[in-house]
Amino acid sequence: MAISSGTGPIPVTGQGTRRRARGGYRPESGFNPLAIVFLAPALLLLAVFHVYPTIYTFILSFFRGRSGELNGFLGLRNYEQLFFRDPNFIRFSNPSLDPVNAVLALIVIGSLIAIAVLAIRQRRQKVRDPIRMRVLMLLGIGIVALTAIYRPSGALWNNVLWVVFYTSVVLFLGLIIAVLASRVRYEALIKGIVFLPMAIAATALAIIWRFVYSPDADIGLLNAILAPAGVGPVAFLGDPAIVNWALIAAGIWGSVGFATVILSAALKGIPGEIIEAARVDGASERQIFLRIIVPMVSLPLSVLAVTLIVNVVKLFDLIFVMTQGGPGTASRVIAFSxxxxxxxxxxxxxxxxxxxxxxxxLIPIMIYNVRRFRTEAVT
Amino acid sequence: MSESAGALAGPAVEPKPRTFAERIVRMLGKTPIHIALGLVALVWLAPTIGLLITSFRPRADMQSTGWWESIFTMRFTLDNYRQVIEAQGMGQAFINSVMITIPSTLIPLVLAALAAYAFSWVRFPFRNSLFLLVIALLMVPVQVAFIPVLRLYNPLGFASNYMGIWLAHTAFALPFGIFLLRNFFVTLPRELIEAARIDGAGDIGIFRKIVVPLSVPAIAAYGIFQFLWVWNDLLMALVFVQNSRLNPMTRQIQGLLGQYASEWHILAAGAFLLMLLPLLVFISLQRYFVQGLLAGSVK
Known part of the structure; x- marks a missing residue:
């Protein structure tokens, strides 16, 4: 679904570019006028469909913009409305600042500062700070507590839910399935089955999951399974408290194969001797997984995480076909808005x-990609 | 991807089992893995297979029994597909999807290959900076282009014919294509290209006779990506196709959903018509697809 979730293939400049970059890369010197012939059509389209629209849309966002024209200047009022007066975009249900919330906010801000300080110190001294993990945990607890109190909702918040749960579960399942599959003979078959949703349109994926989630126990598989247990029928897509989780689950189902294939290729790159040596030294399976496999695939994991986060920001088709952002506006995401x-x-x-x-x-990711590519091209 | 010599705990690490008993023990030791993978296969196959079976079931059966029970009745029909193709306009939508997808795949392929060649083997000022700009444009979301591009299309009538969607798909495929193909083109041996140049070949000749033939795997990977992306796209068609007679299958199904939200025989058959071509392409060309995926992301 990385392909079909309304995102398209999202490349991330990768590790090996450095090696590959040598072939044709030379310092910029000389000018062959033929370059214009090769580049003109592509650059023209990029200018008309990327550069000009970005500028126009940016300016338009300060206007009322009736029928798309620059009319009715509003300054920042569109943004103000989105962030403070549009419950469909983002809303906090209890914005009053009582002492408990103030303390929690302080914990979050304090741990953010601590992380920043530690990061700077670590860069300077090139040592790992052992308390960093603890500060991160504190930050996590603070954020969870704050969300429990303020109960945010709206499209932007749904995207946060997607980023946190979709990304982590896809990476986790992808890695587990890749590791397990590497131990059996039918590895290619399992990977093929999990990877198949990649070819399916998000529109078709949405139909498949509407079908699975159908409240009718003679149609929906999940309710058919739940019915004998005396549960349900559950309206997975009709209950505002469940709908986002149901959608995220369908999204995960569509993307795990992508992670599995990438991580499986990365696993093949781990030299067998390392794992053999660890095993000889008496390492348990759990230790091998946590201390060897996870660190050795950390780069592909982080690249995948970036790709999946971009997927989430651009997520549209799945939501549009499955729920139209509903019930009400409960499952909207920003691309839908x-x-x-x-x-x-x-x-x-x-x-x-x-x-x-x-x-x-998306700009932080843009900067990350450009910076990464530039350092690789130079070295 | 089918190499069986897995790095982890594969047969290469463990000593080969000698006796029958040893083999049995080994197999039993892996039972939890087999169970877990069996479960994975079930979860990833059941939803799709359920819909596939449903698409062949008579409407009357669907009201009373679940698809999992049809294994016992074995009553199947092609009527759903006939109805969807003829009465619900999916036949025309299939043709529209083909009409949209073929140019939207081929045009960016050509333009991206030309630009990627310039970025890897032709010298011109600001080459690196321009390429960094292309990498930056990769992250521009299509949403940014909707309003301004529709404004440009209106006087030209591009949103009521195929031009609009062809151009939009082409433009938004270019950054990725240029990026992917350039990264492949620069790995071609410099000696080969310089030798051709000494022999008097021009850039156009080098591009056509050397670079393109040697880059078939990368070009194929990009072509498959783009094909799947355009065929499966709903959002771009929603915005840039404003003539309902040109609607591709994704939009047609989305429209059916409004009318027949619980008529599963129609929806299931429609969804499978939509999935048919991508699955065929995907299964037959999976090798290229996976290669491209790895080159584009992690490798």
Missing amino acids: MYQEAFPGGLFGKGAAVAVIMLLL
């Missing part, structure tokens, strides 16, 4: 503001 505000809603300025927010969320 952008479409909804601009096209059926006709609020082009507001839609443009959502598009700009999407772009801003």
Whole structure:
């Protein structure tokens, strides 16, 4: 589903580019005018479909933008409305600041500062700080407590849920399945089965899962399984408390194969002797997994995580076909909000503001990719 | 990906079992793994197979029994497909999908290959900076382009014919294509290209006779990616195809969903028509696809 979830193939400049970059790469010197012939069509399209729209949409986001034109200047009011007055975009149910919340907020801010300080110190001294893990845990507890108190909701928050749960579960299952599959003869078969959803359109994937989630126990597999246990029928896609989890599960189902294939290739790169040596030294299976396998695939894991996060920011088709953002607006995500505000809603300025927010969320990844590629091209 | 010599605990690590008993013990030792993988296979196959079976079941049966029970009745029909193709417009939508997908795959393939060649083997000022810009553009979401591009399309009428969607798909496929193909092109041996140049070949000749033929795996990988992406896309079609007679299958199914939300015989058959071609392409060309995936992300 990395392909079909409305994201397309998202490449991430990878490790080996350095080695591959040598072939044709030379310092920029000389000018062959033929370059214009080769580049012109592509650059023209990039200018018209990427550069100009980015500038126009950015400017439009400060306007009311009736029928997409730059009219009715609003300043920052589109953004203000999205963040403070639009419960469909982001909403905090209890924004009052009582002492408990203040302490929790302090814990979160304090641990954020601590992490920053530790990161700087670590870079300077090249040592690992043992208390960093503890600070990170504190930060996690603080954030969870704050969300429990403020109960955020809305499209932006749904994207946060997607990032946290979809990304971590896809990576976890992908790694587990890759490791388990590497131990059996039918490895290729298992990987093929899990990978198959990659070819399926998000539209078809959405139909498949609407079918599985159907509240009718004669149609929906899940309710058919739950019925004998006396549970249900559960309206997986009709209950605002469940719908996001049901959608995330379908998204996970579609993407695990992608992670499995990538991680399985990375596992093949781990020299067998290392694991053999560990085993001879009496390491348990759990130790081998946590101390050898996980660290050795940490780079592909982080690259995959970035790809999956980009997937989440751009997520649209699955939501649109499965729930139309519903029930009500419970399962909206930002890409859905952008479409909804601009096209059926006709609020082009507001839609443009959502598009700009999407772009801003992706800019750190953009910088990461560019920086990574630049250092590789130089060395 | 089918190499059986896994790095982990594979047969290479453990000594070969000698006796029958030893083999049995080994197999039993792996039972939890087999059970876990069996479960994985079940979870990943059951939903799709369920829908596949449903697409062949008569409508009357569906009201009373689940697809898992049809294994005992074994009553199947092609009526659902006939109805979806003829009455529900999926036949026309299939043709529209083909009409949208073929140019939207071939045009970016050509343009990206040309640009990637310039970025790897032709010298010009600001080559590195321009390439970094292409990498940056990879992250621009399509949503940013919707409003301004539709504004450009309106006076030209591009949203009511195929031009609009062809151009939009092409433009948004280019950064990835240029990136992927350039990374492949630069690995070609420099001697080969310089030798051709000494022999008097021009850049166009080198591109056509040397670079493209040697890069078939990368070009194929990109072509498959782009084909699957365009064929499976709903969002771009939703925005850039504003003439319902040109709707591709994804939009047609989405439309059916509004009318027949619980008519599963129609939805199941429609979904499988949509999946048919990608699955065929995917299964027959999986090797290229996986190679491209690895080159594009982690390798």
